[in-house]
Every structure is written in C-alpha cells, then in structure tokens.
Amino acid sequence: MPTDEDFADDFRGSELEAVGVSAWFGKRKVLQRVSLTMPPGSVTALIGPSGCGKSTFLRILNRMHELVASASLAGEVLLDGVDVYEPGGRITETRRRIGMVFQKPNPFPAMSIADNVTAGLKLTGAKASRDEKHHLIEQCLTKAGLWKEVRDRLKQPGGALSGGQQQRLCIARSLAVRPDVLLMDEPCSALDPTSTRRIEETIAELRDEVTIVIVTHNMQQAARVSQQCAFFLAEDGTPGQIVEAGPTRDIFDDPVDPRTADYVNGRFG
Numbered sequence: 510m511p512t513d514e515d516f517a518d519d520f521r522g523s524e525l526e527a528v529g530v531s532a533w534f535g536k537r538k539v540l541q542r543v544s545l546t547m548p549p550g551s552v553t554a555l556i557g558p559s560g561c562g563k564s565t566f567l568r569i570l571n572r573m574h575e576l577v578a579s580a581s582l583a584g585e586v587l588l589d590g591v592d593v594y595e596p597g598g599r600i601t602e603t604r605r606r607i608g609m610v611f612q613k614p615n616p617f618p619a620m621s622i623a624d625n626v627t628a629g630l631k632l633t634g635a636k637a638s639r640d641e642k643h644h645l646i647e648q649c650l651t652k653a654g655l656w657k658e659v660r661d662r663l664k665q666p667g668g669a670l671s672g673g674q675q676q677r678l679c680i681a682r683s684l685a686v687r688p689d690v691l692l693m694d695e696p697c698s699a700l701d702p703t704s705t706r707r708i709e710e711t712i713a714e715l716r717d718e719v720t721i722v723i724v725t726h727n728m729q730q731a732a733r734v735s736q737q738c739a740f741f742l743a744e745d746g747t748p749g750q751i752v753e754a755g756p757t758r759d760i761f762d763d764p765v766d767p768r769t770a771d772y773v774n775g776r777f778g
C-alpha cells in the first residue's frame with residue numbers, strides 16, 4: 510500500500526528506453542527499429558500523421574501490444590535498465606509500473622468515484638485499511654486535480670462526472686497503483702478546450718513525479734506540455750520510423766529534417 514512517504518521520497522519516475530523496436534500485425538510491419546529514451550522528470554510527446562505507429566509504439570511500452578492475437582515485436586524496452594520483455598518478467602508488474610490513460614475516458618461508470626480510484630489495487634493484490642484507502646483517494650484525486658470538485662460526492666458514480674472530470678478520475682486511478690511511467694494516448698481528443706487545459710495543467714504538475722509519454726495530434730498541445738518530442742512517419746506504406754527526436758523547442762523552432770518542419774507547421778498530416 511503506497512503511503513505519503515512513498516510518493517514524497519521515491520515517486521520520481523523512471524527512465525524508459527526503447528531500443529530498436531519493430532512491430533508487426535500478422536506479416537505487416539508497422540514499426541521499423543524505433544529507439545527513443547524517455548527520461549524521468551519530463552513529458553515526451555509522440556507526434557506524426559495518422560497510422561504512423563504512435564499508438565502501437567505506446568502499447569509496446571507497457572506490453573499491451575501483445576494483447577492483439579496477430580501482433581509481434583522485436584527489440585527491447587528498458588525500464589530503469591531492465592527489459593520489460595525479459596523472460597520471466599511479470600506482465601502485471603510491468604503494467605502497474607507503466608500505467609495507461611486512453612483517448613476515451615473509461616471509468617467504471619456504476620462504481621463510485623472513490624472506488625474507481627482504488628480499483629487498480631485489487632489487480633495488484635495490495636491490501637489497505639479503510640483509513641489508508643481514504644488517504645490514497647484524497648491524495649490521488651488531488652494529484653489529478655479533481656479533489657476539490659468531488660470531495661463532497663465521493664460515493665456518487667464515476668459515470669455521473671463530466672468527460673473532463675472522468676478523464677482526471679482515470680488519471681487518479683492510474684496514480685493509485687504508484688506507477689513510474691504514465692502513458693497517455695490522445696487523452697484530450699474527446700474533451701472540450703477548458704477540460705483539455707485542465708488535463709494539461711495536471712500533466713505539468715505530475716511530471717516531476719512520474720515519467721510521462723503522450724500521443725497527441727494537437728501541435729499546440731505538444732508544444733505546451735512536452736519537454737521532448739519524437740516525430741514518427743510512415744512514408745508510402747513503409748513501416749513507421751522516428752524521423753527526428755529532441756527537445757520540443759528544437760523540433761518546433763529549429764528542426765533538422767524538412768519533413769519535421771512541414772509536419773509541425775501543418776503542411777501535411
């Protein structure tokens with residue numbers, strides 16, 4: 510059961526590194542030798558046109574890719590230097606340490622707000638007293654920027670919240686199992702501009718504690734929230750590759766590759 514001290518002392522995020530990652534669906538190769546370091550204390554944005562493999566790459570990072578029957582992959586994903594695909598490695602532990610927030614908010618709609626936050630603890634087998642749970646609920650909802658809005662209605666169903674609130678509830682649920690990395694797959698694409706801003710503020714507040722990797726189609730959002738960007742491209746039916754990765758400012762203001770400049774300036778994609 511995580512305590513305040515855990516969050517305060519060692520909830521600092523981990524380094525995630527993809528080394529030569531390729532991916533297939535059946536015989537079709539969709540990613541070609543992608544390498545990327547995602548450092549702690551920072552937000553890495555994955556950008557690029559539709560279909561270039563950003564979501565596939567994200568799902569490889571926490572072993573969700575293998576849930577698809579036809580899917581296969583090559584390469585390594587190192588979490589603090591240890592390959593998450595190492596034989597004998599525990600999938601549930603990888604998915605606990607590397608959490609995921611999806612495009613569409615997916616709280617358990619009939620479950621209370623409070624129970625939604627602690628829902629992941631059952632999967633990890635963590636035991637907690639009532640007081641510990643209450644403390645964790647407040648802590649995670651606070652970190653997700655939702656506590657003040659819901660503290661008087663914790664027993665109401667998660668499905669009764671607005672879309673933006675539901676997404677912040679999902680972030681709180683992810684945080685409750687104390688991840689080292691949080692993957693976010695277009696977390697704002699179903700939200701209005703105000704809710705989007707609220708999530709972006711939450712991301713900014715969380716990045717000192719958990720390494721964040723976010724897929725976004727919104728270039729303004731990538732520029733606002735990330736410190737590092739990776740531009741993916743799958744040209745003419747070839748598998749997706751990283752054209753260029755580096756500090757966000759360089760990718761937007763001084764990219765090396767003309768294709769990066771064209772993409773971030775909205776000339777294609």
Ligand SMILES: Nc1ncnc2c1ncn2[C@@H]1O[C@H](COP(=O)(O)OP(=O)(O)OP(=O)(O)O)[C@@H](O)[C@H]1O
Binds near residue numbers: 560565
């Ligand atoms: N479950 C699947 N089965 C077969 N092919 C898939 C599957 N999921 C994705 N693909 C294919 O893999 C390629 C990469 O898809 P992916 O969703 O990773 O791209 P993306 O860059 O995230 O796209 P978008 O920005 O539209 O979400 C695409 O050609 C897609 O059609």
